[in-house]
Amino acid sequence: MPEIILTNITKRWGNFYAVDNLNLTIADNSFVTLLGPSGCGKTTTLRMIAGLESPTSGKITIDGETVFDSEAGINVPPNKRKVGFLFQNYALWPNMTVYDNIAFGLKNIKEEMPSVNFAVKKLDDLMEVLKKAPALKTIFEESLNKEGEVDAKKATLKIIDKFKVSSYTAKSILGFKLYHVESFEENVEKKLAELSAHKDAEIQKISQKGITLNEKYEEIKDGKVILKKRRLHKEEVDLRVYDVAKIVKIGMFMDRYPNELSGGQQQRVAIARTLAPEPKVLFMDEPLSNLDAKLRLEMRSELQRLHVDTNSTFIYVTHDQLEAMTLATKICLLDNGILQQYEEPLTVYEKPNNIFVADFVGNPAINFVDAVGKEVDGKFQIKIWDKYDVTFTPNEKVNYDKWLKEAEAKALAEKHEYAIEKINKDMPFNYVVSKVESTELVSEDATKHKADFILGIRPEFIEINKDGQFEGEIYSSMPTGMETTVKIKVGKYLVTGVVFGNINYHIDEKVRFNINTDSINIFSASNQRLVTTGSLK
Numbered sequence: 001m002p003e004i005i006l007t008n009i010t011k012r013w014g015n016f017y018a019v020d021n022l023n024l025t026i027a028d029n030s031f032v033t034l035l036g037p038s039g040c041g042k043t044t045t046l047r048m049i050a051g052l053e054s055p056t057s058g059k060i061t062i063d064g065e066t067v068f069d070s071e072a073g074i075n076v077p078p079n080k081r082k083v084g085f086l087f088q089n090y091a092l093w094p095n096m097t098v099y100d101n102i103a104f105g106l107k108n109i110k111e112e113m114p115s116v117n118f119a120v121k122k123l124d125d126l127m128e129v130l131k132k133a134p135a136l137k138t139i140f141e142e143s144l145n146k147e148g149e150v151d152a153k154k155a156t157l158k159i160i161d162k163f164k165v166s167s168y169t170a171k172s173i174l175g176f177k178l179y180h181v182e183s184f185e186e187n188v189e190k191k192l193a194e195l196s197a198h199k200d201a202e203i204q205k206i207s208q209k210g211i212t213l214n215e216k217y218e219e220i221k222d223g224k225v226i227l228k229k230r231r232l233h234k235e236e237v238d239l240r241v242y243d244v245a246k247i248v249k250i251g252m253f254m255d256r257y258p259n260e261l262s263g264g265q266q267q268r269v270a271i272a273r274t275l276a277p278e279p280k281v282l283f284m285d286e287p288l289s290n291l292d293a294k295l296r297l298e299m300r301s302e303l304q305r306l307h308v309d310t311n312s313t314f315i316y317v318t319h320d321q322l323e324a325m326t327l328a329t330k331i332c333l334l335d336n337g338i339l340q341q342y343e344e345p346l347t348v349y350e351k352p353n354n355i356f357v358a359d360f361v362g363n364p365a366i367n368f369v370d371a372v373g374k375e376v377d378g379k380f381q382i383k384i385w386d387k388y389d390v391t392f393t394p395n396e397k398v399n400y401d402k403w404l405k406e407a408e409a410k411a412l413a414e415k416h417e418y419a420i421e422k423i424n425k426d427m428p429f430n431y432v433v434s435k436v437e438s439t440e441l442v443s444e445d446a447t448k449h450k451a452d453f454i455l456g457i458r459p460e461f462i463e464i465n466k467d468g469q470f471e472g473e474i475y476s477s478m479p480t481g482m483e484t485t486v487k488i489k490v491g492k493y494l495v496t497g498v499v500f501g502n503i504n505y506h507i508d509e510k511v512r513f514n515i516n517t518d519s520i521n522i523f524s525a526s527n528q529r530l531v532t533t534g535s536l537k
């Protein structure tokens with residue numbers, strides 16, 4: 001199964017760099033989300049891997065095969081990259097039933113495959129079902145309608161499901177009209193004998209041509225499986241259609257047209273259609289954005305299950321950080337065409353590379369607190385909120401001067417010459433320190449900050465406690481049922497906390513609080529990068 005490697009991928013339109021020197025290895029079987037604000041280059045990245053967009057420079061390999069190389073002049077078209085797509089506008093064909101929508105792509109596949117004897121396979125499938133007569137009888141009994149007759153549609157689905165046969169085989173079984181209860185077993189025996197004779201005749205026919213069959217019904221001549229360039233047989237298409245329909249639970253809707261389905265059901269059909277040709281890599285560009293919140297949540301968990309069930313590699317574009325956090329095995333966070341962090345969701349959350357990442361993931365957003373001071377013997381002696389002198393103790397001892405020099409050297413090494421002068425210059429991310437007087441939280445130019453450091457404190461670490469170290473007043477309190485989001489005013493600053501449970505604080509109520517964690521981030525104000533994590537006392 002495929003690993004995808006992007007090496008120095010750049011996409012530029014004129015002197016605008018949509019994706020800037022991206023290096024990324026997407027492991028086989030992973031679920032990678034491309035995350036970032038609007039216009040950061042997520043879709044462009046996805047389209048380049050899929051082959052829908054050509055990079056300006058760089059190299060892409062999928063499963064060891066180079067599919068794009070600007071220097072070697074290689075550019076494999078999308079239909080040869082064995083990838084599937086699921087886009088935001090998943091337009092189903094309105095004039096086709098659900099079944100035909102899913103089957104459509106499969107019917108178009110034409111490649112060299114083993115020649116399979118479907119006549120014998122079908123006879124064997126039929127006999128396999130009939131040999132399990134009691135189970136079949138139960139299905140008939142369960143499918144009786146009010147008039148006491150077998151509901152053909154219901155029974156067909158149950159037969160497909162129970163015996164893993166195609167709808168053609170299931171319909172043939174129904175066509176045998178075996179279900180007169182008093183003579184059921186007798187009918188089955190008679191039919192079995194008939195089918196067995198039929199099979200013998202078929203085998204006889206092919207053996208005259210020197211052909212035998214293996215256990216997959218592939219035709220063998222002179223000791224070799226016969227290979228033919230052919231389309232998929234309707235039996236193969238059918239089995240696959242029902243297989244994927246089962247995964248997304250739409251087996252009951254096969255005969256309906258898209259306009260007879262709800263939005264969520266349509267979306268599931270679109271997913272089934274994408275999955276049907278068994279793509280090694282599945283690309284999804286905001287596929288859930290058309291759904292309501294509840295369905296979105298439901299489909300998210302379906303997608304997660306699909307990922308495990310199908311063993312494919314999923315690459316998923318979203319600007320919804322929660323979606324990215326919950327689904328991904330790894331998040332690729334981009335800003336302004338530049339990779340900010342590529343790590344597991346929890347690492348991105350707990351150890352954000354820089355303040356942009358810290359701000360982008362997490363809801364409510366992380367609190368940024370300006371801190372003035374210096375590092376003394378591995379600890380940071382700082383003043384926060386203009387009044388508290390505190391000590392930030394890193395989890396691992398840090399020499400800040402050394403760290404700064406190394407960070408500078410690294411930045412210098414990463415800096416590269418541009419082929420064409422770049423218009424989208426890398427602006428420092430403007431972080432917001434929440435303050436009371438600004439009704440609108442305006443961002444301040446980071447370069448003007450007097451702070452030496454910026455602390456990043458997640459709202460869940462604010463612990464309201466009468467013996468707390470810090471003092472403030474409740475600015476706002478918003479209970480949501482499961483948790484309460486509070487804003488606490490500390491001097492002119494605002495701190496957001498999330499408290500578990502349904503607690504309603506009074507506005508202007510005086511409270512004390514602690515920051516009880518060793519997961520506080522300390523960023524350097526000069527380069528906005530994460531120095532380390534630690535605790536505050």
Ligand SMILES: Nc1ncnc2c1ncn2[C@@H]1O[C@H](COP(=O)(O)OP(=O)(O)OP(=O)(O)O)[C@@H](O)[C@H]1O
Binds near residue numbers: 018043
């Ligand atoms: N054909 C084009 N010509 C010029 N610029 C383009 C072209 N296509 C995309 N861009 C620009 O490249 C940047 C990246 O676009 P892209 O679609 O990858 O962003 P995105 O991260 O997917 O955004 P969104 O979340 O809004 O869909 C954007 O600034 C966009 O305007």
